[in-house]
Amino acid sequence: MSRRPAVGAALVAVALLLPLALAGTRYAHYVEHLAVQVMLMGLYAMAWDFLNGYVGMFSFGHAAFFGTGAYAVAILVVRGGVTSAPVLLLAALAASVVVGAVVGYLSARVGAVAIFLVTFACAEALYLLVLTDPRGLTNGDNGLAGVVPAPLLGVDLTQPGTFYYVALAVVVLGYRLLAAIARSQFGQVLLGIRENEVRVRFAGYHVEQYKTAAVAVSAFFAGLAGALTALHERIASPETLGWAVSGDAVLYATLGGTGTLLGPVLGAGIVVVAREVLSDLFRSWLIFVGATYIALVFFLPSGLFPVLLRERRR
Amino acid sequence: MTVVLQTLNGLTIGAIYILLASGLTIVFGLQGIVNVAHGVFYMLGAYLAIGLYPRIGFAATVAAVFALTALLGLVLELAGVRPLVRRKRPGMQVLVLTLGVAIIASEVTKLVWGPVPLLSDVPAGLAGTLTLGPIVYPTYWLFVIAFTAVLMTLLALAFHRTTLGILVQSIALNSEISQAMGTNAPRINSLVFALGTGVAGVAGVLAGPILSVYPTMCFDLLMILFVVVILGGLGSLLGIVVSGILIGLVNAFGVAYLSGTAGNILAFAVMIAVLIFRPLGLFGRAGILK
Numbered sequence: 001m002s003r004r005p006a007v008g009a010a011l012v013a014v015a016l017l018l019p020l021a022l023a024g025t026r027y028a029h030y031v032e033h034l035a036v037q038v039m040l041m042g043l044y045a046m047a048w049d050f051l052n053g054y055v056g057m058f059s060f061g062h063a064a065f066f067g068t069g070a071y072a073v074a075i076l077v078v079r080g081g082v083t084s085a086p087v088l089l090l091a092a093l094a095a096s097v098v099v100g101a102v103v104g105y106l107s108a109r110v111g112a113v114a115i116f117l118v119t120f121a122c123a124e125a126l127y128l129l130v131l132t133d134p135r136g137l138t139n140g141d142n143g144l145a146g147v148v149p150a151p152l153l154g155v156d157l158t159q160p161g162t163f164y165y166v167a168l169a170v171v172v173l174g175y176r177l178l179a180a181i182a183r184s185q186f187g188q189v190l191l192g193i194r195e196n197e198v199r200v201r202f203a204g205y206h207v208e209q210y211k212t213a214a215v216a217v218s219a220f221f222a223g224l225a226g227a228l229t230a231l232h233e234r235i236a237s238p239e240t241l242g243w244a245v246s247g248d249a250v251l252y253a254t255l256g257g258t259g260t261l262l263g264p265v266l267g268a269g270i271v272v273v274a275r276e277v278l279s280d281l282f283r284s285w286l287i288f289v290g291a292t293y294i295a296l297v298f299f300l301p302s303g304l305f306p307v308l309l310r311e312r313r314r
Numbered sequence: 315m316t317v318v319l320q321t322l323n324g325l326t327i328g329a330i331y332i333l334l335a336s337g338l339t340i341v342f343g344l345q346g347i348v349n350v351a352h353g354v355f356y357m358l359g360a361y362l363a364i365g366l367y368p369r370i371g372f373a374a375t376v377a378a379v380f381a382l383t384a385l386l387g388l389v390l391e392l393a394g395v396r397p398l399v400r401r402k403r404p405g406m407q408v409l410v411l412t413l414g415v416a417i418i419a420s421e422v423t424k425l426v427w428g429p430v431p432l433l434s435d436v437p438a439g440l441a442g443t444l445t446l447g448p449i450v451y452p453t454y455w456l457f458v459i460a461f462t463a464v465l466m467t468l469l470a471l472a473f474h475r476t477t478l479g480i481l482v483q484s485i486a487l488n489s490e491i492s493q494a495m496g497t498n499a500p501r502i503n504s505l506v507f508a509l510g511t512g513v514a515g516v517a518g519v520l521a522g523p524i525l526s527v528y529p530t531m532c533f534d535l536l537m538i539l540f541v542v543v544i545l546g547g548l549g550s551l552l553g554i555v556v557s558g559i560l561i562g563l564v565n566a567f568g569v570a571y572l573s574g575t576a577g578n579i580l581a582f583a584v585m586i587a588v589l590i591f592r593p594l595g596l597f598g599r600a601g602i603l604k
Contacts, residue, residue: 052406056403058405058406058409060409106586106589106590109589109590109593110544110589110593110594111548112403112405112406113342113346113347113348113405113406113409113548114544114548116348116405116409117348117540117543117544118540118544118589120536120537120540121537121540121541121544121582121585122582124536124537124578124582125537125578125579125582125583128575128578128579129575129579131575132573132574132575132576132579134573243533243536247413247417250410250413254410284421284422284424284425286417286418286420286421287417287418287421287422289414289417290413290414290415290416290417290418290419290421291414291418292414293410293411293413293414293417294394294411294414294415294418296410297398297407297410297411297414298397298411301401301407
């Protein structure tokens with residue numbers, strides 16, 4: 001445990017220095033773009049990990065929250081003409097929390113494995129809704145392009161360098177917040193639910209309310225990652241709501257190590273970079289993803305992060 | 315007339331759902347796990363049927379696909395699931411494992427059969443239509459309904475009237491006590507898992523000529539399948555028959571009167587409505603297989 005702050009600080013230091021190290025080289029733009037993807041995916045996987053690692057709720061529908069964040073921003077910019085970044089983010093967070101509360105309300109009522117089914121069904125329903133586009137808001141298959149916010153107080157998010165540091169700040173803040181929530185009394189009750197739901201119930205806690213709130217908290221951060229991703233890529237596409245994105249959260253977090261919050265960032269870093277390399281080389285690179293899942297379950301069920309920390313202690 | 319036709323459509327689609335969900339729900343009742351790769355056996359059945367049917371005929375295709383998908387299911391259970399069920403939170407481990415299997419299977423299918431949807435022929439003896447008074451309906455679709463009805467009846471009988479069925483129920487009720495009485499629960503669990511994947515393979519053979527056959531079909535059907543299983547109540551055989559028919563009907567009428575995706579969205583809305591009032595589903599009871 002004691003190593004974790006040091007690892008976190010090291011990660012932040014690397015992230016802070018990366019643009020300086022690359023400044024002026026041909027790869028600066030490309031690597032920064034990729035690094036922002038890693039950070040935002042890391043935040044997204046962290047949100048998933050909060051739910052799985054701390055409450056024991058295995059979601060396979062986190063794309064619902066991620067996509068809600070992305071689409072809330074995109075719809076406001078493209079359809080509503082709103083360009084103020086704080087307004088966009090607040091609206092995206094509110095929308096994600098609402099979706100999270102609904103999904104949480106449903107998930108809190110069913111057993112541990114059934115949560116997988118319920119969250120998956122919720123995300124797929126939302127995906128189909130966005131694809132069908134009954135109200136003419138989401139532009140169906142094509143998604144909404146042109147998600148560009150206006151500068152605010154001299155901060156222009158359309159500048160890649162600026163976006164990089166804003167994303168970094170948000171991710172660090174997200175980590176600190178999630179860790180603080182996990183340490184709080186609320187978080188301790190959630191841990192209790194993970195360990196022994198029946199005893200927590202007998203102690204007088206409303207387990208369903210705690211679970212619903214936990215899903216909403218997770219949705220908040222997943223939605224934040226989604227909103228920033230829409231601003232970063234300047235598009236919200238239906239794929240952000242697809243099952244593959246839900247699976248991504250599971251992959252990043254289980255690879256990095258669930259219940260660690262930092263592990264998922266590591267997992268996101270490995271997979272995002274590996275995907276960038278492998279998808280160019282092999283058309284069927286998803287086979288690697290599948291193989292990673294299988295290998296993790298059998299050989300590394302607690303993920304990379306705990307293993308790395310243990311080796312450092314020796 | 316459209317109402318009658320849509321009802322028949324709903325029953326046909328519902329029949330496919332029921333066949334697929336039966337394996338999922340019984341395995342959940344026994345081992346508390348969900349096999350995300352269940353759809354893979356369905357997909358495999360559909361693809362194998364395209365190659366096998368012209369060569370060996372329909373009945374032999376059904377038998378061969380059942381045998382093969384059951385065997386593959388057995389391999390998955392023995393090599394993959396069984397080592398995991400003794401761990402902490404086995405449900406999660408099995409989800410991750412079978413998700414990996416499903417992703418690989420889908421990609422390999424794409425490599426072997428190509429990404430383009432394939433068409434499956436209606437068996438020669440069942441081609442054409444049947445005229446029932448004012449209604450003209452494809453014979454094959456009626457056959458799918460009848461086949462499912464017979465199979466589910468046999469399954470229900472096996473469940474309640476045979477020694478194996480009673481043993482399966484005892485494991486679902488309380489695995490430890492059942493084993494203390496001498497039941498070989500792991501062996502029965504493997505057997506039931508394999509039977510479930512075999513039935514999923516047969517469902518794929520039957521669904522081929524009705525729904526299209528393509529490499530991600532093993533995922534696309536999952537949402538509606540999960541809805542059926544949750545709505546019926548995880549572990550309830552009667553539940554999935556009722557919810558399979560219900561969701562099949564909702565789907566058929568949604569597609570007919572609203573839009574192509576409305577069927578699935580409506581099915582989801584029904585699931586939410588039921589979950590709010592009956593969190594365990596229509597027929598779900600903790601630890602009991604019916």
